[in-house]
Amino acid sequence: MGRSPSPGRDRKRSYADEDRSERGSKRAREDDRREDKRDRYAEDGRRDRERGRSDHDSRNKDSRDRARDLDRGRERDERRRERSRSRSRDRRRRSRSIDRSREREPARERERDRGLGYADRQRDRERRRDSSSDRPPRASGGSRQQQQQQEEDEEGEQQQRRSSGDAGAANGKAAKAEPLSLEELLKKKKEEQELAAKPKFLSKAERQALALQRRQEEAAELRTAQDEMRRLQAAQQQDEMRRAEAMRREAERNRHRDEREKEKELELIRKQYLGDDKFKKKKVVKASEKFRFNFDWDGKEDTSKDLNPLYNHLHQANLLFGRGMLAGIDRREQKKVAATVEADMLKKLRGAAGIVETSDMRAAAREREARADKYDGFDMTTDVHWSEKPLNKMSERDWRIFREDFNISYKGNANTLPLRNWDEAGLPEPIRMAVDFVQYDKPSPIQMASIPLGLKQLDVIGVAETGSGKTAAFVIPMLCYIMRQPVMDESNYAVMDESNYADGPYAVVLAPTRELAQQIEEETVKLAKYTDFKVTSVVGGQSIEEQGSKLRRGCEIVIATPGRLLDCIERHYCVLNQCNYVVLDEADRMIDLGFEPQVQAVLDAMPHATLKPEDENTELDQKRTYRTTYMFSATMPPAVERLARKYLRRPIVVNIGRAGMAGENVTQRVIMIKENEKAHRLSSELDMIHEKKVIVFVNTKRQCDNVYAHLEDAGYHCTVLHGGRTQDQREISIKGFKEDTYNVLIATDVAGRGIDVPDVALVINYDMPNNIEAYTHRIGRTGRAGRKGTAITFLTGGDSEVFYDLKRLLEESKAVVPPELARSEAAKQKPGGVSQKRDSIQYAKK
Ligand SMILES: Nc1ncnc2c1ncn2[C@@H]1O[C@H](COP(=O)(O)OP(=O)(O)OP(=O)(O)O)[C@@H](O)[C@H]1O
Numbered sequence: 027m028g029r030s031p032s033p034g035r036d037r038k039r040s041y042a043d044e045d046r047s048e049r050g051s052k053r054a055r056e057d058d059r060r061e062d063k064r065d066r067y068a069e070d071g072r073r074d075r076e077r078g079r080s081d082h083d084s085r086n087k088d089s090r091d092r093a094r095d096l097d098r099g100r101e102r103d104e105r106r107r108e109r110s111r112s113r114s115r116d117r118r119r120r121s122r123s124i125d126r127s128r129e130r131e132p133a134r135e136r137e138r139d140r141g142l143g144y145a146d147r148q149r150d151r152e153r154r155r156d157s158s159s160d161r162p163p164r165a166s167g168g169s170r171q172q173q174q175q176q177e178e179d180e181e182g183e184q185q186q187r188r189s190s191g192d193a194g195a196a197n198g199k200a201a202k203a204e205p206l207s208l209e210e211l212l213k214k215k216k217e218e219q220e221l222a223a224k225p226k227f228l229s230k231a232e233r234q235a236l237a238l239q240r241r242q243e244e245a246a247e248l249r250t251a252q253d254e255m256r257r258l259q260a261a262q263q264q265d266e267m268r269r270a271e272a273m274r275r276e277a278e279r280n281r282h283r284d285e286r287e288k289e290k291e292l293e294l295i296r297k298q299y300l301g302d303d304k305f306k307k308k309k310v311v312k313a314s315e316k317f318r319f320n321f322d323w324d325g326k327e328d329t330s331k332d333l334n335p336l337y338n339h340l341h342q343a344n345l346l347f348g349r350g351m352l353a354g355i356d357r358r359e360q361k362k363v364a365a366t367v368e369a370d371m372l373k374k375l376r377g378a379a380g381i382v383e384t385s386d387m388r389a390a391a392r393e394r395e396a397r398a399d400k401y402d403g404f405d406m407t408t409d410v411h412w413s414e415k416p417l418n419k420m421s422e423r424d425w426r427i428f429r430e431d432f433n434i435s436y437k438g439n440a441n442t443l444p445l446r447n448w449d450e451a452g453l454p455e456p457i458r459m460a461v462d463f464v465q466y467d468k469p470s471p472i473q474m475a476s477i478p479l480g481l482k483q484l485d486v487i488g489v490a491e492t493g494s495g496k497t498a499a500f501v502i503p504m505l506c507y508i509m510r511q512p513v514m515d516e517s518n519y520a521v522m523d524e525s526n527y528a529d530g531p532y533a534v535v536l537a538p539t540r541e542l543a544q545q546i547e548e549e550t551v552k553l554a555k556y557t558d559f560k561v562t563s564v565v566g567g568q569s570i571e572e573q574g575s576k577l578r579r580g581c582e583i584v585i586a587t588p589g590r591l592l593d594c595i596e597r598h599y600c601v602l603n604q605c606n607y608v609v610l611d612e613a614d615r616m617i618d619l620g621f622e623p624q625v626q627a628v629l630d631a632m633p634h635a636t637l638k639p640e641d642e643n644t645e646l647d648q649k650r651t652y653r654t655t656y657m658f659s660a661t662m663p664p665a666v667e668r669l670a671r672k673y674l675r676r677p678i679v680v681n682i683g684r685a686g687m688a689g690e691n692v693t694q695r696v697i698m699i700k701e702n703e704k705a706h707r708l709s710s711e712l713d714m715i716h717e718k719k720v721i722v723f724v725n726t727k728r729q730c731d732n733v734y735a736h737l738e739d740a741g742y743h744c745t746v747l748h749g750g751r752t753q754d755q756r757e758i759s760i761k762g763f764k765e766d767t768y769n770v771l772i773a774t775d776v777a778g779r780g781i782d783v784p785d786v787a788l789v790i791n792y793d794m795p796n797n798i799e800a801y802t803h804r805i806g807r808t809g810r811a812g813r814k815g816t817a818i819t820f821l822t823g824g825d826s827e828v829f830y831d832l833k834r835l836l837e838e839s840k841a842v843v844p845p846e847l848a849r850s851e852a853a854k855q856k857p858g859g860v861s862q863k864r865d866s867i868q869y870a871k872k
Pocket residue numbers: 465466467468469470473490491492493494495496497498659660779780781782784806810811
C-alpha cells in the first residue's frame with residue numbers, strides 16, 4: 027500500500043520553519059533533519075513490508091515490537107539531548123546580550139540551583155502537550171497554537187492508524203509491522219555508543235553532588251585502605267611475636283637439653299669413679315626416729331663445761347683409755363688389790379707377833395680406807411650435784427638438771443634463773459621472817475619458778491597442780507613490790523575530804539569466788555605478818571558500805587571478786603591510781619564465769635602509763651615501776667591462755683608438770699555406778715573413812731541439799747556449801763569444816779577451786795562434773811602441800827561427754843581405768859571428733 031506525504035508532516039514542517047524563524051537557531055534544522063530521517067526509515071519499512079515479507083514478519087513479530095520500543099526510546103533520548111544542546115547554544119547567545127543576561131542571570135542561576143533548567147521546563151511542556159493531545163481540539167481556531175495543536179493531533183491519528191495497521195497485520199487482517207534489519211540495529215547501536223561517548227553537560231548542583239560523591243568515595247576508599255594497612259600491620263606484629271616466642275622456646279629447649287646432657291655426662295663420670303648407686307637401699311626411717319621426742323630446750327643452751335675431761339679438749343691427745351681410766355690404770359682396782367694384800371700381810375705379821383686387833387685399830391683401818399676411797403674417787407668425780415654447789419658455781423647444765431628435777435618449764439623470753447632456796451631469793455627481812463613463820467622450809471616448784479620473775483616485774487602465767495603453793499608464789503613478790511613503794515598514809519590513800527580522793531591500793535588480787543578471796547586474804551595476812559600492810563577483802567554478800575569505809579581508811583592490798591570491786595570503783599569507794607600489781611587467780615574460772623568485762627573494767631581503772639612496752643626486745647628499766655600482772659591456775663585451756671594474753675604484756679608461761687594434771691599425791695578411783703545406787707555407796711565409803719575430813723561434790727544446789735538431808739539422817743556431821751546460801755552461812759560452813767565441827771562438807775563447784783583445807787583425806791565426786799578441768803580442781807582439794815589423799819568418783823552412763831578426757835587423765839596419772847570406761851565407745855573418741863561428726867551428716871533424700 028502506497029503512502030503519500032501526509033498533510034500532518036507538512037504541517038510539521040511548517041511548524042519547524044516557524045520555530046526556526048522564531049528561535050533563529052540551528053536547533054530547528056536539526057529537528058527537521060531528524061524528522062526527515064525518521065520519516066525515511068518509516069517509508070523504507072513500509073516499502074519492504076509491501077514487498078511481501080509477511081511470513082518473516084509474523085515470525086519476528088515480537089522482536090519487531092521490542093525493536094520498535096527501543097527505537098522510540100532512542101528517539102526520545104536523542105530529542106532530549108538535542109534540546110539540551112540547543113539550550114546551551116541559546117544560553118551562549120543570550121550571554122552576548124549583556125542587558126538581558128544581567129536581568130535574567132540570577133533568576134536562571136536560581137532555577138538551575140533548584141534543578142529546574144530549561145530542559146526540565148521543556149520536558150514539562152512536552153508532557154503537557156502529550157496530555158492535551160487526548161483532549162478534543164478547541165472550537166475557536168485561527169491561532170498558531172491551535173494550528174500546531176491540530177497538526178500534532180493529526181500526527182497522533184496517523185500514528186494510531188499505523189499502530190492499528192500493525193495490530194491488524196498481527197491478526198492477519200491488516201498490514202504487517204515493519205521489522206528492523208540487523209544492519210539497522212547495529213547502526214543504531216553504534217550511534218548510541220557515539221552519543222554516550224560524547225561529553226555530557228552537568229548542572230552546578232549535579233557537579234557538586236558528583237564531586238561530593240566522588241569525595242565520599244575517595245574518603246571511604248582511604249579508610250578501607252587504612253584499615254587494611256592496620257590489619258596487615260597487626261598480623262605482621264603477631265607473626266613477629268609468635269616467631270620470637272618460638273625462638274625463645276627453642277632456645278630454652280636447647281638449654282635444657284644441654285643441661286641434661288651435661289648432667290648425664292657428670293653422672294657417667296660419677297658412676298665410673300664412685301660406682302653405680304642404682305641399687306642403693308632406700309633409707310628407712312625408724313618409727314622411734316620419726317616420732318622422736320623433741321626437748322623444748324635447744325642444745326645450744328648447754329654452754330657448761332663438760333664434766334668428763336675426755337670431752338673438754340677434744341683436739342688434744344687423750345690419755346684416757348681402757349674403762350675411761352687415765353692411761354688405762356684403774357686406781358680403785360689397784361687399791362683394792364693392794365689393800366687385800368696389805369691386810370693379809372698385817373694379819374700374818376700380827377699373828378706371828380701375837381698382837382690382837384682392837385676395835386680402835388679396826389676403826390682406824392676403816393677411816394684410812396674411806397680417805398683412800400675419797401682420794402681415788404676424786405679423780406672420777408670432778409663435779410658435785412647442783413644442790414651442793416654455791417649459786418655462783420651453777421652451770422647452765424646444772425640449771426637444766428634443776429629444772430628437770432622440779433618439772434619446771436618456761437615459755438617465753440625468761441632469762442631469769444629459778445629459786446633454789448629462800449636464802450638465795452633475796453627477800454626483804456620481814457617477808458623472809460614470815461616465810462619462816464609459816465614454816466615453808468623450801469619453796470615449792472611454782473614458787474621457785476615464778477617468784478624471781480615477779481621480783482623482776484615480769485608478767486607471769488603460772489600453771490601448777492592443785493595445792494602446790496600458787497598463792498604464796500604471787501603473794502611473796504607482791505609484798506616485795508609493796509615494800510619498794512612509799513609508806514602508805516593519809517596523804518596517798520585516805521580521803522582527805524569529799525572531793526579529794528587519794529590514789530588507792532598498791533596491789534589488787536582478783537578471784538572468782540568469795541571463799542577463795544577470803545582464803546587468799548588469810549594467806550596474805552600471814553605472809554605480811556612482819557609488815558604493817560593492811561589487807562582488805564571486797565567480796566559480794568557483805569555490806570558494800572562497810573567494805574567502802576574500810577577501803578577509804580586505806581589499805582595496800584585489796585583482794586576481791588571482780589564484780590564487787592567494780593561496784594566499789596563505780597561508787598568511788600576506791601580508786602586504783604597507783605595500783606601496779608594485779609593478780610588474776612583462777613583466771614580461767616573467772617573467764618568461764620563470764621567475769622571478763624568486769625576484769626577488763628578493773629584493769630582499765632589502773633594507770634596505763636606503767637604498762638610495759640609491747641616490743642619484746644625493749645629492755646625494761648629496773649628503776650622504773652611497771653605494771654606486773656600475774657595469772658594463776660591449775661588448768662589453762664588454750665582458748666583461755668590466748669585470751670589471757672590480752673591482759674598481759676610479754677608474759678612468761680611457767681608450767682609445773684603437765685598443765686591440767688591431777689596432783690601426784692592424789693589416788694584416784696572411779697566407780698561405774700547407777701544413779702540410784704549412789705546414796706548407798708556414799709554411806710559405805712564414808713563409813714570406811716571414819717572421822718576423817720571428806721568433801722562430797724555434787725553438781726547442783728538441789729542435789730547438795732538432798733545429799734545433806736540423806737547424810738544428816740544417817741547421823742554424819744556434815745555441812746553444806748553452795749551459791750544458794752547466804753555469805754554468813756557459807757562462812758560458818760567452811761569455818762566449821764576447817765575447825766573440825768563437821769567432818770563432811772557437801773559442796774558444789776563453789777568450793778571446787780582454791781579452797782585449802784589441809785587435812786582433807788577424801789574427795790567424793792557424787793556427781794561427775796561436766797568438764798575435766800573441774801574434775802582436776804575438785805580432786806585437788808585433797809593431797810595438798812605434800813600430803814596424801816584419795817578421790818572417789820561415781821560415774822554413770824550419763825556422764826559420757828567426759829569419758830574420753832577422764833580416761834586419758836586416769837591413764838596419764840597411772841590410775842586404774844574401770845573396764846566399763848575403757849570399753850566405752852564414748853571414751854575412744856573426743857566429743858565432736860571426726861567420726862562423730864561424720865555420723866551426724868544429714869544426707870539429702872534424693
Ligand atoms: N613452800 C611451801 N612449803 C610448805 N607448804 C606450803 C608452801 N607453799 C604453800 N604451802 C601450803 O600448801 C597449801 C596449798 O597452797 P595453795 O593454796 O597456795 O595451793 P594452790 O596451788 O593455790 O592450790 P589450788 O590450785 O587448789 O588453789 C597451803 O596450805 C599452803 O600453806
